[in-house]
Amino acid sequence: xxxxxxxxxxxxxxxxxxxxxxxxxxxxxxxxxxxxxxxxxxxxxxxxxxxxxxxxxxxxxxxxxxxxxxxxxxxxxxxxxxxxxxxxxxxxxxxxxxxxxxxxxxxxxxxxxxxxxxxxxxxxxxxxxxxxxxxxxxxxxxxxxxxxxxxxxxxxxxxxxxxxxxxxxxxxxxxxxxxxxxxxxxxxxxxxxxxxxxxxxxxxxxxxxxxxxxxxxxxxxxxxxxxxxxxxxxxxxxxxxxxxxxxxxxxxxxxxxxxxxxxxxxxxxxxxxxxxxxxxxxxxxxxxxxxxxxxxxxxxxxxxxxxxxxxxxxxxxxxxxxxxxxxxxxxxxxxxxxxxxxxxxxxxxxxxxxxxxxxxxxxxxxxxxxxxxxxxxxxxxxxxxxxxxxxxxxxxxxxxxxxxxxxxxxxxxxxxxxxxxxxxxxxxxxxxxxxxxxxxxxxxxxxxxx
Amino acid sequence: xxxxxxxxxxxxxxxxxxxxxxxxxxxxxxxxxxxxxxxxxxxxxxxxxxxxxxxxxxxxxxxxxxxxxxxxxxxxxxxxxxxxxxxxxxxxxxxxxxxxxxxxxxxxxxxxxxxxxxxxxxxxxxxxxxxxxxxxxxxxxxxxxxxxxxxxxxxxxxxxxxxxxxxxxxxxxxxxxxxxxxxxxxxxxxxxxxxxxxxxxxxxxxxxxxxxxxxxxxxxxxxxxxxxxxxxxxxxxxxxxxxxxxxxxxxxxxxxxxxxxxxxxxxxxxxxxxxxxxxxxxxxxxxxxxxxxxxxxxxxxxxxxxxxxxxxxxxxxxxxxxxxxxxxxxxxxxxxxxxxxxxxxxxxxxxxxxxxxxxxxxxxxxxxx
Numbered sequence: 001x002x003x004x005x006x007x008x009x010x011x012x013x014x015x016x017x018x019x020x021x022x023x024x025x026x027x028x029x030x031x032x033x034x035x036x037x038x039x040x041x042x043x044x045x046x047x048x049x050x051x052x053x054x055x056x057x058x059x060x061x062x063x064x065x066x067x068x069x070x071x072x073x074x075x076x077x078x079x080x081x082x083x084x085x086x087x088x089x090x091x092x093x094x095x096x097x098x099x100x101x102x103x104x105x106x107x108x109x110x111x112x113x114x115x116x117x118x119x120x121x122x123x124x125x126x127x128x129x130x131x132x133x134x135x136x137x138x139x140x141x142x143x144x145x146x147x148x149x150x151x152x153x154x155x156x157x158x159x160x161x162x163x164x165x166x167x168x169x170x171x172x173x174x175x176x177x178x179x180x181x182x183x184x185x186x187x188x189x190x191x192x193x194x195x196x197x198x199x200x201x202x203x204x205x206x207x208x209x210x211x212x213x214x215x216x217x218x219x220x221x222x223x224x225x226x227x228x229x230x231x232x233x234x235x236x237x238x239x240x241x242x243x244x245x246x247x248x249x250x251x252x253x254x255x256x257x258x259x260x261x262x263x264x265x266x267x268x269x270x271x272x273x274x275x276x277x278x279x280x281x282x283x284x285x286x287x288x289x290x291x292x293x294x295x296x297x298x299x300x301x302x303x304x305x306x307x308x309x310x311x312x313x314x315x316x317x318x319x320x321x322x323x324x325x326x327x328x329x330x331x332x333x334x335x336x337x338x339x340x341x342x343x344x345x346x347x348x349x350x351x352x353x354x355x356x357x358x359x360x361x362x363x364x365x366x367x368x369x370x371x372x373x374x375x376x377x378x379x380x381x382x383x384x385x386x387x388x389x390x391x392x393x394x395x396x397x398x399x400x401x402x403x404x405x406x407x408x409x410x411x412x413x414x415x416x417x418x419x420x421x422x423x424x425x426x427x428x429x430x431x432x433x434x435x436x437x438x439x440x441x442x443x444x445x446x447x448x449x450x
Numbered sequence: 451x452x453x454x455x456x457x458x459x460x461x462x463x464x465x466x467x468x469x470x471x472x473x474x475x476x477x478x479x480x481x482x483x484x485x486x487x488x489x490x491x492x493x494x495x496x497x498x499x500x501x502x503x504x505x506x507x508x509x510x511x512x513x514x515x516x517x518x519x520x521x522x523x524x525x526x527x528x529x530x531x532x533x534x535x536x537x538x539x540x541x542x543x544x545x546x547x548x549x550x551x552x553x554x555x556x557x558x559x560x561x562x563x564x565x566x567x568x569x570x571x572x573x574x575x576x577x578x579x580x581x582x583x584x585x586x587x588x589x590x591x592x593x594x595x596x597x598x599x600x601x602x603x604x605x606x607x608x609x610x611x612x613x614x615x616x617x618x619x620x621x622x623x624x625x626x627x628x629x630x631x632x633x634x635x636x637x638x639x640x641x642x643x644x645x646x647x648x649x650x651x652x653x654x655x656x657x658x659x660x661x662x663x664x665x666x667x668x669x670x671x672x673x674x675x676x677x678x679x680x681x682x683x684x685x686x687x688x689x690x691x692x693x694x695x696x697x698x699x700x701x702x703x704x705x706x707x708x709x710x711x712x713x714x715x716x717x718x719x720x721x722x723x724x725x726x727x728x729x730x731x732x733x734x735x736x737x738x739x740x741x742x743x744x745x746x747x748x749x750x751x752x753x754x755x756x757x758x759x760x761x762x763x764x765x766x767x768x769x770x771x772x773x774x775x776x777x778x779x780x781x782x783x784x785x786x787x788x789x790x791x792x793x794x795x796x797x798x799x800x801x802x803x804x805x806x807x808x809x810x811x812x813x814x815x816x817x818x819x
Contacts, residue, residue: 267475267476268473268474268475268476269472269473269474271474271476271479271481271538271540271541272540272541272568272570274476274541276483276541276543276598276601279481279502279504279541280502280504281504282476282504283476283477283479283504284504284505284506286475286476286477286504287477287504287505287506288506289477292473292475293475293476
């Protein structure tokens with residue numbers, strides 16, 4: 001902490017040197033004070049950048065968040081000269097789009113707010129500022145558009161955050177785990193995104209968006225399961241393409257959770273199901289493998305997960321090695337060594353690729369884990385096991401809520417009108433209403449007819 | 451935390467139940483692809499199984515198991531003792547019956563096949579003119595594995611209407627249905643290959659006679675509608691000319707059956723058949739691009755088909771086999787009581803008057819004009 005005293009004008013200046021922007025400090029505070037004579041000082045302090053602060057707690061908080069405190073006689077003022085280190089607005093690493101805006105949120109909540117305000121120039125966009133963490137005192141901003149938003153959702157979210165008593169929060173996902181409806185579930189119940197355009201569209205559709213200072217992701221709520229399968233890209237392409245890609249993602253979902261399990265079930269129990277032309281190739285490639293299909297599949301799935309995890313942790317330069325090693329070891333050598341059948345490799349690889357098609361990383365990670373459960377069930381009971389597993393997933397999903405609203409909307413409760421923007425991406429002129437899950441008081445979204 | 455006991459119980463149940471031994475891991479199985487049944491003079495059955503082998507170390511592409519036994523399920527137990535694989539029948543594609551057995555009746559075996567839940571109702575039923583086991587055991591050098599060879603050939607020929615598609619389902623349906631008798635394709639060994647030898651006509655489950663392969667398409671016209679087929683007609687006899695031939699391709703045919711019960715008990719059945727097709731080959735005096743000539747040819751082909759059909763139906767009536775299902779149409783026109791009171795196959799069917807109303811339409815006559 002730096003303490004400067006200007007004897008002749010009776011001023012004390014207190015600030016953290018590493019939190020303030022030195023240029024700003026010089027320009028706004030030190031420079032004018034050096035030039036000022038003691039009789040001018042009162043007029044100087046009446047300038048707009050000096051905020052009169054009487055509470056000592058506020059003063060401390062201000063200094064801790066990078067402001068400079070000015071003491072003059074019996075008065076104290078705060079000057080906002082904060083300039084903590086932050087990176088500039090860059091591209092999103094996890095949610096890339098091909099067409100459409102490329103900017104992404106960064107770790108500075110102020111920047112993030114600015115990115116959103118820039119997109120929604122409405123006086124109805126309201127921000128609730130909250131603070132979380134006894135030690136970290138992290139700022140959390142809840143945004144909503146008054147008039148489009150269902151008020152109880154905001155109250156509920158504010159309530160949950162206020163009730164939260166913990167020492168620290170470092171990321172949006174941490175906050176979500178504290179405040180979502182079922183923290184034991186494997187499924188994320190709040191959508192998270194790095195993209196300002198996605199967040200803005202969530203706001204306009206009547207949802208709440210939450211920004212956590214220090215985290216480049218924002219969350220939106222309430223969320224339905226199907227939201228995780230849509231990407232901003234869907235809206236920036238022609239609607240037919242958007243629909244096709246969206247359907248492709250649902251297909252990928254089905255493939256990723258069931259393909260390997262199906263292989264295990266069929267090769268272990270249901271040989272009748274295999275087409276004749278495939279039967280012999282399959283039996284031939286299985287004939288050298290010493291393990292039952294379920295162990296074979298588990299080994300390969302774990303291997304793929306190892307590769308993925310290693311690839312995610314390693315720096316990009318070494319990461320390429322992983323690709324080569326994985327490609328050779330898993331692709332060729334394992335088959336030649338007789339450890340797995342090559343049809344399993346195809347099954348495992350295609351379900352791994354499919355899992356990456358799902359736009360939300362958090363959701364895709366959850367689904368990858370569920371795959372293992374189905375795989376083991378398929379090894380135990382065959383197709384019946386897969387059926388049991390799927391039923392379990394459906395039962396669990398239908399029990400989940402997001403801010404108290406059903407996670408499976410618009411399937412349960414059934415809202416066929418919403419399907420236009422859930423299972424397909426209908427032409428924008430056809431999507432006339434906001435999603436019913438948001439219970440927006442003003443549900444009409446567009447009035448243009450074509 | 452209240453879920454913990456539930457999860458434990460579930461895991462326990464799952465683990466205990468997983469102990470059941472109905473696992474059928476692919477590479478340990480011997481999937482029967484074709485089964486053949488023959489009747490031995492002693493009255494026992496001679497059963498052969500053809501099992502494709504996937505083992506890259508095995509020299510042969512398939513395994514053949516043969517045994518004699520009283521019943522087909524007993525034979526499976528006997529044959530299981532000859533192999534290291536678990537014999538399963540879920541991939542069965544074809545069941546072939548020797549001629550002697552077919553003449554005695556094959557329903558018992560069909561019944562056994564249908565009863566087994568792992569056997570698909572899509573399994574084909576085929577009669578072999580000769581010894582079925584011998585044919586199945588023989589390796590045809592220029593052809594794929596014999597079982598697959600028969601299966602693929604029947605499938606392809608059924609698409610061109612040269613043989614009907616007859617599966618366990620069809621056979622059992624026709625067997626149980628009133629007023630129709632089952633049929634099955636007939637194959638025979640011709641040395642290096644297997645050839646289609648016609649369509650076998652059954653009375654109940656006993657093979658009576660067959661239709662020659664050259665008449666297969668006539669049979670197809672009479673039996674129902676179809677959308678693909680080729681027909682070659684030799685019109686020399688009809689026109690008393692030296693040589694006249696036509697080959698029709700891309701045939702589409704629809705059939706309607708009209709029944710007139712008649713007051714005096716003389717039932718008349720009319721087959722109205724509409725055929726369209728394109729001429730691929732024509733040798734004869736007509737100029738096909740001329741409209742009236744084309745009409746003449748159409749009429750000649752139609753009368754040719756009528757002649758052939760009359761011969762065929764008379765033959766079936768003589769053998770008292772109602773393979774065309776005329777009975778089902780007659781049955782639909784009368785009360786159940788009246789139907790039950792008459793003995794269709796033996797008394798009525800042979801005396802039914804069958805008329806034909808055939809119209810042929812030539813859609814086009816090829817690129818050359």
